Structure formats: structure tokens, C-alpha cells
Amino acid sequence: MILSDKRILEEIDKGTIIIEPFDGSCLGTNSYDVHLGKYLATYKNRVLDAKKHNEIEHFEIPKDGYILQPGTLYLGVTLEYTETHGHVPFLEGKSSTGRLGIDIHATAGKGDVGFCNTWTLEISVAQPVKIYAGMPIGQLIYFVVEGNIETMYNTKGSAKYNNKTTKPVESMMWKNTF
Numbered sequence: 001m002i003l004s005d006k007r008i009l010e011e012i013d014k015g016t017i018i019i020e021p022f023d024g025s026c027l028g029t030n031s032y033d034v035h036l037g038k039y040l041a042t043y044k045n046r047v048l049d050a051k052k053h054n055e056i057e058h059f060e061i062p063k064d065g066y067i068l069q070p071g072t073l074y075l076g077v078t079l080e081y082t083e084t085h086g087h088v089p090f091l092e093g094k095s096s097t098g099r100l101g102i103d104i105h106a107t108a109g110k111g112d113v114g115f116c117n118t119w120t121l122e123i124s125v126a127q128p129v130k131i132y133a134g135m136p137i138g139q140l141i142y143f144v145v146e147g148n149i150e151t152m153y154n155t156k157g158s159a160k161y162n163n164k165t166t167k168p169v170e171s172m173m174w175k176n177t178f
């Protein structure tokens, strides 16, 4: 089950969903539109190594926009800081971004119950496209979770993406043992 607009608002009133900043006009029928934060990042090395810490360089999107190029993975970040304490949040693209050939996640759309942070976007484009800080970039949808949670994401010692940030965060795959 996915939360409706009214149920999302009820959860916000209860404090079990936090979206900051919140703007009622961004609420869809059963989703909430999120926006592109001002920082992007790219990996320093062209060839990445899943076992190593691949470092990134952050840069600000200029006021008059930034042209994304195909063939490069850009990490972006949502303007919105979110907390979700009783539901499973999912980050999805928007039809309007998809129609510009912009993918906002490579594979990871699911969030965890207890995730408290901005969302890192894994952005790639089909053809060159100019993007702007503050533009609508995706939408959050909230699923009802079945069963009790033993470990919330924000209390999980091994959680990799729990440090509060307004900038995109690189892959922490290197923290996994394999």
C-alpha cells in the first residue's frame, strides 16, 4: 500500500514523516516532489574499484545551470532533508525528468525505515541536458511496512548513509567485506 496525500500529511503532523523544507504544493496524489540541491559531484577517477574508496569532487551548480553529459555518472542530492520513521520511503523519478532523458538513480530507489538524511541521486543522461538547482527532480512515495522493525536504519551501526549532509555522498561499498 502506498500512502495517499492525506495520509502523508497525517504522518507529517504526527512527526513520523519529516520533509524539510516542506511545501504543500509539492504534494501529489500519492507522492511528494523533491528538488535538486545545489551540489553535484563526480568521481575523481574514471575507472572505479568496488573494493576501494572512490573519492569524489563536489561542485556547485551555477545560477544559470550546468550541462550534464552522457557517459558520466553525476551524484546529486535532494534539497529536501527527510526522516521516515514508520514507512518505507522510495525515491522515484518524475515523468518530466524522464522525458528529458534524465535518470535520477542507477539502481537504488528504496529507502529504509529510519533513514534520516538528504537523498543522494545517481544521475545519468541520454543526451546533453542543462539542469538547475532547485528544479523538481524526483518524487518520494511511502509504502506501509508489514511487521515490526528490529533495527531502524538510523540506529543500525553498519548504516553507511546516515551522516547528515547537504552534499552528495559517494559509494561506501568499500565498507562491505567481500
Ligand SMILES: Nc1ccn([C@H]2C[C@H](O)[C@@H](COP(=O)(O)OP(=O)(O)OP(=O)(O)O)O2)c(=O)n1
Pocket: 091, 105, 108, 109, 110, 111, 112, 113, 115, 118, 119, 120, 121, 122, 153, 158, 159, 160, 161
Ligand atoms: N538513491 C538513493 C537510494 C537510497 N538512499 C539512502 C536511503 C537508504 O535508506 C540508504 C541505504 O540504501 P541501501 O540499503 O540501498 O544501500 P546499501 O545497502 O548500500 O547501504 P547500507 O549498508 O547502509 O544499507 O541510502 C539514498 O540516499 N539515495
